[in-house]
Amino acid sequence: MNVRELLFGRGRDWLSHTLSTAEHASSEKVVVLSDGTGLQLQDSGLLYLEPPAGRPNPDNESLIVSAGIHGNETAPIEVLNSLLNELLAGNWQLACPMLLILGNPPAMDAGERFIEVNLNRLFGEAHRKPEYRGLAEAERAWELERACQAFASKHPANLCHYDLHTAIRPSLREKFALYPFVAGRDVPRAQIDFLVEAEVDTLLMQHREGTTFASFSSTLLGAESFTVELGKARPFGHNDLSQFTGISNALRRRMKGDEPPEPDRTSNRITVFEVVHEILNTGPGFRFHVPDDVANFTIYDPGTVIWEDDATCYRVGDEPEAIVFPNRNVPVGQRVGLMVRHRHRGHT
Numbered sequence: 001m002n003v004r005e006l007l008f009g010r011g012r013d014w015l016s017h018t019l020s021t022a023e024h025a026s027s028e029k030v031v032v033l034s035d036g037t038g039l040q041l042q043d044s045g046l047l048y049l050e051p052p053a054g055r056p057n058p059d060n061e062s063l064i065v066s067a068g069i070h071g072n073e074t075a076p077i078e079v080l081n082s083l084l085n086e087l088l089a090g091n092w093q094l095a096c097p098m099l100l101i102l103g104n105p106p107a108m109d110a111g112e113r114f115i116e117v118n119l120n121r122l123f124g125e126a127h128r129k130p131e132y133r134g135l136a137e138a139e140r141a142w143e144l145e146r147a148c149q150a151f152a153s154k155h156p157a158n159l160c161h162y163d164l165h166t167a168i169r170p171s172l173r174e175k176f177a178l179y180p181f182v183a184g185r186d187v188p189r190a191q192i193d194f195l196v197e198a199e200v201d202t203l204l205m206q207h208r209e210g211t212t213f214a215s216f217s218s219t220l221l222g223a224e225s226f227t228v229e230l231g232k233a234r235p236f237g238h239n240d241l242s243q244f245t246g247i248s249n250a251l252r253r254r255m256k257g258d259e260p261p262e263p264d265r266t267s268n269r270i271t272v273f274e275v276v277h278e279i280l281n282t283g284p285g286f287r288f289h290v291p292d293d294v295a296n297f298t299i300y301d302p303g304t305v306i307w308e309d310d311a312t313c314y315r316v317g318d319e320p321e322a323i324v325f326p327n328r329n330v331p332v333g334q335r336v337g338l339m340v341r342h343r344h345r346g347h348t
């Protein structure tokens with residue numbers, strides 16, 4: 001049996017193993033590759049990797065890379081699975097400690113965004129709310145938090161987390177990253193370089209703390225974290241993986257600990273937006289005036305009414321604003337969309 005089969009079973013890889021164990025906890029397994037890299041399958045979709053002692057880790061960094069937090073966002077899942085298959089086949093060697101996560105196995109198996117509740121709204125303290133008690137997604141959020149906390153305590157230096165997604169709508173800016181809000185910080189230059197290397201050309205700065213996975217790892221683990229949107233969500237078997245080589249190559253380079261490419265500092269490499277307003281479903285009187293089929297980053301002129309209810313009417317302010325993640329089908333209290341505009345200040 002090769003290492004892959006020892007970890008995941010005959011004929012399986014990480015993805016097929018995760019789908020096959022979607023409904024139950026998988027037993028913990030540990031294997032060591034011939035080069036000394038250790039792998040510990042902690043649970044379904046939860047894999048810890050550690051290079052052998054003494055292997056150079058040039059930037060002394062540790063990586064958390066997650067996909068499948070939404071089960072129907074399949075391309076990033078396939079990207080991570082392929083990178084792991086390459087590593088297990090001995091095509092390259094791992095330089096840094098890493099936690100790889102496929103977030104919501106039952107939703108992946110069902111081809112759905114989530115089963116009972118959106119996992120990416122349950123991090124931080126949110127999974128403890130009474131209304132989520134007993135739900136599998138609340139348990140999973142807590143399990144992922146504990147795994148990340150254990151990883152961060154063991155490898156606190158230069159912790160980075162990339163939470164990979166694809167979007168429901170088409171997007172006028174196809175690949176973009178969201179930077180969770182943490183008071184008083186700005187995006188490090190090396191992170192911008194990495195996003196550009198991954199062919200992500202748009203960055204959206206959040207305006208307040210959230211309950212997403214990336215927000216949790218930024219705020220509570222002190223990680224440099226991003227939610228990275230890589231294109232449109234499609235079912236397994238319908239992705240054109242040639243559209244994802246940017247992120248795949250950039251992540252592989254980081255995992256191997258290779259030098260980054262020389263950044264081109266002469267051009268405007270990334271366009272920065274900031275969130276100016278988060279639209280929430282306010283309940284029965286809520287009316288959302290953005291059509292269902294509108295693309296992310298569609299621009300609205302000043303004065304346009306975006307949503308209203310019996311007490312409030314939100315109009316675009318003095319400068320044009322764009323809509324991101326419009327989705328009227330969310331429970332009361334949850335996000336229907338983000339209004340964003342170009343950020344004036346900043347080098348990035």
Ligand SMILES: O=C(O)CCC(=O)N[C@@H](CCC(=O)O)C(=O)O
Nearest residue numbers: 120165167168169178212227325
């Ligand atoms: O396309 C959509 O409407 C959602 C795509 C998606 O899952 N995006 C993340 C963004 C997380 C963040 O706001 O940082 C999400 O909604 O959870």
Ligand SMILES: [Zn+2]
Nearest residue numbers: 070073165166
């Ligand atoms: Zn998503």
